[in-house]
Amino acid sequence: MNISRKKDAKEVKIGAMTVWEYPAIDKRIHGSVVILNGRYPKKGRVVNEKVTELGFVLKGSGKIMIEEEEINFREDDQILIKPKQKYYWDAKATLFMPCTPAWYPKQHKQTL
Numbered sequence: 001m002n003i004s005r006k007k008d009a010k011e012v013k014i015g016a017m018t019v020w021e022y023p024a025i026d027k028r029i030h031g032s033v034v035i036l037n038g039r040y041p042k043k044g045r046v047v048n049e050k051v052t053e054l055g056f057v058l059k060g061s062g063k064i065m066i067e068e069e070e071i072n073f074r075e076d077d078q079i080l081i082k083p084k085q086k087y088y089w090d091a092k093a094t095l096f097m098p099c100t101p102a103w104y105p106k107q108h109k110q111t112l
Contacts, residue, residue: 002026009033016040017089030102036062036091041110045086048099049107055079055095062091086111 002025009020009032016038024030034055040046045065055064061074066087073079073093081087 004031014040015042024102024104027102029098029100031096031098032103033058034095034097036060036089036093036095038092039088039090041088044110044112045088046108046110047086048081048083048103049109050083051099051101051103051107052083053081053097053099053103055081055097058094058096060091060093062089062093064089064091 004022004025006020006022009022012019012021016036017040018035018037020033022031022033055078057073057075057077057079059075061072063070063072064079064081064087065071066081066085071079073091
C-alpha cells in the first residue's frame with residue numbers, strides 16, 4: 001500500500017483551471033483534483049496522447065466538448081476521456097481525475 005498526501009501535491013494554475021497534482025505512486029495510475037472556473041483551455045482544445053482520464057464531478061456543473069459532442073454534467077456524474085480525443089471544459093466544478101497510465105505533462109497538448 002502507498003499513500004499520496006495533499007501536503008505533497010503540487011498546485012498548478014492554468015487560466016481558469018487549478019490542478020492539485022498528487023505525486024504518482026504507480027506508473028499505471030495517477031490521480032489529481034481539478035478545479036474549473038470557466039473555459040479551459042481559453043481557446044482551442046487539449047488532447048492527451050497516451051492516457052485515459054476519468055473525471056468524477058465532486059461538486060458544480062458545466063459542459064465538456066469532446067470531439068464534436070457537447071456533454072453537460074453535474075455533481076456525481078463521471079466523464080470518460082479517451083486518449084487522442086480533443087476536448088475543452090466550460091464549467092464551475094471540482095473533479096477528481098484518475099488517469100491510466102499515470103498522467104505526465106509531455107503527452108498533454110493544446111490544439112487549435
